[in-house]
Amino acid sequence: MPENVFRYAQRETSCCSNSDDSKNGIFGNRTRYIVLILATLCLSSILGNVLTFNFTIICMTSSVRETIHFTHMNDSRLKTIDNDTVIFEYSPLTKSMLFSAVAIGALVAFPPITLLLNNIGSRSVFGLIGFISAISTALVPLAASAGTHYLLGVHTIQGMGLAACLPVMVKVTAHWASLTQNGLFIAMLSSFLQIAPMVTMPVAGGLCVSPLGWPAAYYVNAVTTAIL
Template sequence: MTGQEAPGKAPVCARFRYVILITAALCLTSLLSNMNTYNFTKICMVPKNDSTTSELDKGRQYNKLEQSWLQACVAIGALAASVPYTYMFQRYTKKWIFLSAGIISALSTILIPTANEYGFKYFLVARTFQGIAFSATFPIIGALTADWATLTEHGLFCGLLTGCTQLSQIFTMPVSGALCTSRWGWPSVYYVHASFTIISFCFWILLYKDTPEEHRLVGQAELKRLQTGKSKKKNVREKLPYKQILTSKTLWGAWIAAFGDLLAVQLVTMFNPQYVNDYLRYNVFKTGFLAALPVAVQFCLKLIGGVSSDMLTCLDETLKLRIYNSIALGASAFFFIILAFIPRESNVTAIVILVFAESLLGFNTAGFNKCITLHSRQFGHFGMTQIMNIWAVTILLEPFVVNAIISANTFEDWRNCFLIHAGILLLCNAIFCVYADAKPAPWTCVADEKPDGEEMIARPAATEAAFARFYTSSSRIF
């Protein structure tokens, strides 16, 4: 049975697109989890004096500079592979191109314990290949959402697939904590993650097709829903008004807000385990669960923020942008300031405040992210691509900056680290609130819009096209 089966022939599953969504989410989570493995295992990859411990499990003691490079090199790999993957996704079958990323990620992850044994340079190469695999994630998110989501489900697909950033940490942190303290030691973290990747991509091979029309498990009713309201034209390009976009105060305000937000996000991703284990002195097992707790709450708030912002129709759209962005950046900064003055001895209080500080960042989906798409409309993909550029910059900068600040791992070091990030968040949020504007920019040609009823019919196709262009173009960054 195919997507064009005979009338009356029932499909195996009336909502098979959700099976595709879950399968893709598993694969994306596995790729991102592989990237996050070192952020945790660096706290347990220390030499042991136990003579019964194998040489492989003993690990190596890397200095702060080497640790910074091991965290930052994934961004270098992603940047290097962005152009090749962009080209391949445009020319070849997306199913097999994304599978290649899974193979690269699984192999590089499973080889890391051996690479570590040979030395820092080999470890660095393996980590770089994990970044290369990551560069395939955003193109597949865009392609899958454009083809497999109905127009009313773009938010669901976008929220879950981009939320794999949080899901990967929710998986990696506790699993790594349990494995590091087991008799198998830290190398088992990489073997388990690689196995998870292999299993996830086996489902990908079995279940995924590039389009619903190709899939034998998609029935006519579901296919009709997937095709409703979508543009029949493919790869239609509209000339970008570069000058107007790059001189837009609203977009610059959103990009500045993104910079502050993503610096804090990288602090969470890269240094949570170190803060909980090295500074608060929780054991490795507890560190895994405690480091994942704020991220789990952040993922829930990310979904709540996006949905509630759409449902809250009693407030002006621009006001909503300012409110949600202020919750994400301003409220987070407030809790980071409190956290800066909590002593090591009050570790339970520190964890509670840490959860508030980090989880509130999840409201950014209804702040600067939404501002860019509302203000630049059909050109939203270009504005969002710049956020991916900023993301790359923060991944490269954060390890070196934070390691320099917390070199002695003292109360003063962490206080300064949190206060600096809080100050950046407050400044960036203030700039955003001044220039935030939900109205479409003049260069989006809003004069061509129809009356309300007709506009709502015409807008979905443009939204779909912009959405697809955003994720396709963002692949040039990761």
């Protein structure tokens, strides 16, 4: 986004001006709303990358029950399933570690990410975090096949992206919202907590039962995050 538009929006915010500035900047007074929508979508995509595992783990382990079902029916069918379907069996402890890795990554990354946001700027830092989140999401199927330790590492990196969500909400509100719009911006930006599961769950469910399989859910989310 051009720097003159950014400076214009900052001047407008500092003066708390509510006048009609539709003739200034590229999008006029609507620039802040475009930034608001884009920021909300980016936050939703980063959270959606993390939530995908919560649903796809059902698909990743459901093939075990399918194999048992066909054991008593047809041995040839059993071989076909074993050859075409990757089966993952995680113990309760391993599942707990996989879910906790996201929180650990967010906790560890919060201080450095906050410093980077304050010193470098939210646009550059959040863009880099989104790119890292997209790459780590696309690597989840490969990491799952490689081993639990690799999957733990990828989930930890995904969690680091969550550490930027709340600071970015504050940054966007401070730079782009006037005093009378602070409530609107906070409410809209925090809606990513509802938008992410609302979109991720049905999309992941549809892809899990499709011929593409559960890995497609990660690839779709990764591409979406990269585009945003």
